[in-house]
Each structure stands twice: as structure tokens, then as C-alpha cells.
Amino acid sequence: EAGVAQSPRYKIIEKRQSVAFWCNPISGHATLYWYQQILGQGPKLLIQFQNNGVVDDSQLPKDRFSAERLKGVDSTLKIQPAKLEDSAVYLCASSLYRLAGGLYNEQFFGPGTRLTVL
Amino acid sequence: AQKITQTQPGMFVQEKEAVTLDCTYDTSDPSYGLFWYKQPSSGEMIFLIYQGSYDQQNATEGRYSLNFQKARKSANLVISASQLGDSAMYFCAMREGGRGGADGLTFGKGTHLIIQP
Numbered sequence: 001e002a003g004v005a006q007s008p009r010y011k012i013i014e015k016r017q018s019v020a021f022w023c024n025p026i027s028g029h030a031t032l033y034w035y036q037q038i039l040g041q042g043p044k045l046l047i048q049f050q051n052n053g054v055v056d057d058s059q060l061p062k063d064r065f066s067a068e069r070l071k072g073v074d075s076t077l078k079i080q081p082a083k084l085e086d087s088a089v090y091l092c093a094s095s096l097y098r099l100a101g102g103l104y105n106e107q108f109f110g111p112g113t114r115l116t117v118l
Numbered sequence: 119a120q121k122i123t124q125t126q127p128g129m130f131v132q133e134k135e136a137v138t139l140d141c142t143y144d145t146s147d148p149s150y151g152l153f154w155y156k157q158p159s160s161g162e163m164i165f166l167i168y169q170g171s172y173d174q175q176n177a178t179e180g181r182y183s184l185n186f187q188k189a190r191k192s193a194n195l196v197i198s199a200s201q202l203g204d205s206a207m208y209f210c211a212m213r214e215g216g217r218g219g220a221d222g223l224t225f226g227k228g229t230h231l232i233i234q235p
Contacts, residue, residue, distance in 0.1 A: 031221075033222055035222075040227070041227055041228070042122075042209050042211070042225030042226050042227050042228050043163070043209075043223070043225050044225070045222035045223065045224070048220060048221070048222050050219055055218075055219045055220050056217075056219075056220035056222055089161060091163065093163075104151060104168050104170060105213075105221060106165055106168070107165070107223065108165075109155075109162060109163035110162075111160075111161060111162050112161050112162070114161075
């Protein structure tokens with residue numbers, strides 16, 4: 001079974017430029033998450049999709065970050081314009097749809113995209 | 119207030135010794151799940167073990183066990199017979215059940231574990 005795919009693996013841009021990351025979840029996984037991991041910290045949830053709908057984007061900086069999952073499969077995360085503090089690893093994860101009341105819902109993580117903003 | 123606290127930024131342990139990684143959490147939701155992930159230098163997040171708030175027994179997975187003390191709100195990871203390949207960052211994370219369909223994880227800052235030969 002193929003894992004979560006992400007591209008690119010590395011990206012270097014200058015501040016105020018735009019950048020986009022792509023994620024392809026595990027086949028059949030209805031739920032997709034984007035996390036931001038700043039160096040030395042744990043991942044922080046940015047947005048959660050259930051199929052092509054947004055479930056939680058409360059921690060997404062909406063003035064510069066946007067994400068979409070148009071067909072309920074692949075997803076893109078965009079930053080426009082980038083700031084120095086956006087330098088981080090962006091992790092995509094996916095999981096099967098969680099049954100109501102079920103807490104165990106393992107998330108499978110991709111390899112991440114390491115973004116450096118100069 | 120932090121929801122997940124990992125107080126050990128780094129640990130050095132001799133190979134074959136047991137190691138305990140600390141994690142305390144804060145939630146008012148009676149329904150929650152606790153997870154431990156391993157992140158090697160390559161960067162991928164590897165799921166290790168899960169404990170639900172209503173589980174009566176401590177979770178175990180091979181060399182990993184979770185020392186769950188609900189009243190103290192702690193969920194320490196115990197690795198028995200440590201190996202050189204256990205050297206990595208370890209993250210404790212929580213999912214709270216009372217948030218409808220929103221079930222993203224809240225992570226701690228992690229513990230950097232180094233196993234010495």
C-alpha cells in the first residue's frame with residue numbers, strides 16, 4: 001500500500017514570494033490534515049479536510065495561507081506572500097473516516113516538505 | 119496553557135537500558151486519546167502507541183508501553199531494552215473527543231532521545 005505522497009520535498013524561496021505544496025493521501029482515506037512543524041517544535045495543525053470539505057481551519061493564518069481539496073483526494077497548500085517565520089516542514093497526513101465516538105483514528109504522515117524562506 | 123507538556127528536551131540513555139519519556143496533558147474533555155510518535159532524523163512521523171481515556175489497561179506494543187495515570191494526567195512512554203535505532207525525536211499528542219468531526223492532533227514539543235552504545 002502506497003503511503004502519503006508529498007512534493008516537493010524541499011523548497012527555497014525569498015520572502016514575499018508564493019509557494020504551493022501538494023499532497024496525495026493514502027487511497028481511500030477521506031480525512032486529510034496539513035501540519036506545520038517549525039524547527040524544534042511539535043507539529044501544529046493548520047487545516048483538516050473531510051472529503052472536500054473543511055472541518056477545522058481555526059489555526060490557519062488565512063491572510064496568507066490557503067488550502068483546497070477540490071475532488072476529495074489530492075490537496076494543495078499555498079502561502080502567498082511568504083514570510084521568514086513560515087520556514088518550517090509542512091506535513092500532510094491522512095486517515096480513514098472516523099466512526100462517531102471513535103477516538104482511535106491513526107493518522108499516516110507523509111515525508112514532509114521543508115520550506116526555507118530567505 | 120499548553121495542552122501537552124514534555125519536560126525533557128533531551129535524554130541520553132545507554133543501549134539496552136529501559137527509558138521513560140514523560141508526557142502530561144491538560145483537557146476538560148472526558149473523552150480523549152493519547153498518541154506517541156517517533157520522528158527519526160529523516161523526518162517521517164511514525165506512530166508508536168495509542169491510549170484511550172476510557173481504556174482500563176495500559177497500552178503495550180512490542181517494546182513500547184504507555185504508563186497511563188489518568189488522575190495525574192500523565193501518559194509516559196516506556197521503551198524497554200533500548201536500541202541504537204531508537205535514537206530520534208519522540209512526540210506525545212492528544213485528540214479530544216468533544217470537537218465534533220475535528221480530530222487533529224495537538225503535539226508536545228518533543229524529547230530528543232539519544233541511545234549510546
